[in-house]
Amino acid sequence: MNDITTDDTPESGAPTRCGFVAIVGRPNVGKSTLMNRILGQKISITSRRPQTTRHQVMGVKTEADTQTIYVDTPGIHIMQKDRNRAINAFMNQAATQALRDIDCVVFIVDRTKWTSEDDVVLEKLSHVQAPVIVAVNKVDWIEDRSKLMAWLAELEKRRNFAAIVPISARHGTNVEALEAEVAKHLPQNVHFFPEDQVTDRSQRFLAAELVREKVMRQLGDELPYQMTVEVEQFRDEGHIIHIHALMLVERDGQKKILIGEGGDRIKKIGQEARLEMERAFDCKVMLKLWVKVKRGWSDDARALKSLGYDLD
Template identity: 75%
Template sequence: MAQTCGFVAIVGRPNVGKSTLMNRILGQKISITSRRPQTTRHQVMGIKTLQESQAIYVDTPGIHIMGKDRNRAINRVMNHSATQALRDIDCVVFLIDRTRWTDEDQIVLDKLVHVKVPVILAINKVDRVQDKATLLPWLEQLAAKREFAAMVPLSAKHGTNVAELEEEVAKRLPESIHYFPEEQITDRSERFLAAELVREKITRQLGDELPYQMTVEIETFRDEGRIIHIDALVLVERQGQKKILIGENGERIKQIGRDARLEMERALGAKVMLNLWVKIKRGWSDDSRALKSLGYDLD
């Protein structure tokens, strides 16, 4: 049997479950998740190798409408990153949320007009649809929007029909040697993962209080075998944002540190000594040079 290998872009508006879907496919956390829209800010690659088939999934930031409050350099970078993922790929998984169709879903669909590769529509969170009888007519409405290679209702959270989606993807991968070793599951470094896990815990801890202009920079990542020493900076733009993150008597930042450290130990398989600091870096989210220095892909 010939080997197959290809790149699969997972696209959709913010908060439809793209990162949850990729983590489910890979069987472990590679992309961070939260209920907050636009948690994913970078392209993250997840590699799934099964015998002769290798699917390289690319989790992307949610494609969103650029309003006045979002028209900052970081938002332009995220939209650009998601759009760039549609180049040089072999298949697209377009993820939507149940029976909801928004203007941002339409924007994603419009971006797929010129895509020449198969587009699979995945309807996520169907476990939360109360009246299952509404699904069939909804699928018929979706089928009229464009010619999809396949349509798969699923639940990324619970794993329902995710294997069926993987089968549809596998059918559409071209014959090719595998680009990555069988045991590799991502192109991202442990240092990147550590920064993302801190950002995830901040996002989950703060919820609606979260300063949008917040990012995490790893200053030190020193692996001593059984212990990994990590120093991380949480960057915000204003004093008020710093105060929110630290919390009363520093309790909030301590809890964030504890949660992040435990998650890192599970992910990295070693004891982690984590130090967190909060620092003000004014205007970083609207400064292309600062974004590039913080690891945001501007190319």
């Protein structure tokens, strides 16, 4: 735990502001992309597959007297009978938990596409006292601007939102305007984190997430969601980091897919993950990957907790 400073007035004489901002929405609307854009570096992994984010991931941005603590969350989704697994329940709980004790909410919607899962998110937000800002993402894909304007007017009827801001998280369009809206709702407070800290997550956690990202990006629909990554060894020698990671699947067929013909798939996953880690950690990385079958892990609460899926 980082020590918290008690002086809430910087050298400029202005009082400091600090607050928590939950980024919520249904799966695959761009929550992680937005946080990475705001922070200027990758903290949350991304892919085109829904439910890539499984944990709460905190990102800290400090500018002058203002520190904004963003909490990226798993996509809130409707539980399906054919995938009513413990891991799906965990993701929904993680997203809902992030709405407690926060100062502001950024609710992301995907262009003019409103689904029943957006209704679920909106219903959960009805119990939140903090101001809610809607970020209408991917507006660069909307060619007819009149449709966008009509949709913004429609959103105004759904709730008394603090603001509605059209953005493109991928390209950074209007993201600064969104940040300015968020800043209006941050309370006067001490800064909870050092100025140079950007996340509460460890390098070990990020290493596991980067491996999982490469798997999801490369294999697409070939591999079901029942795959996770456990870092068994993380040894930092200063100039080089040695990482041993285990990719867990539930069936032998999934193991074969991950390894690939003659080991070509696991080799490519390892190469891409290692390069990404070297950029993130700014040093050389030696990465070794293995695949292991652990049957039923995604629907076993005890197994999930042992693998780091723990709301505590």
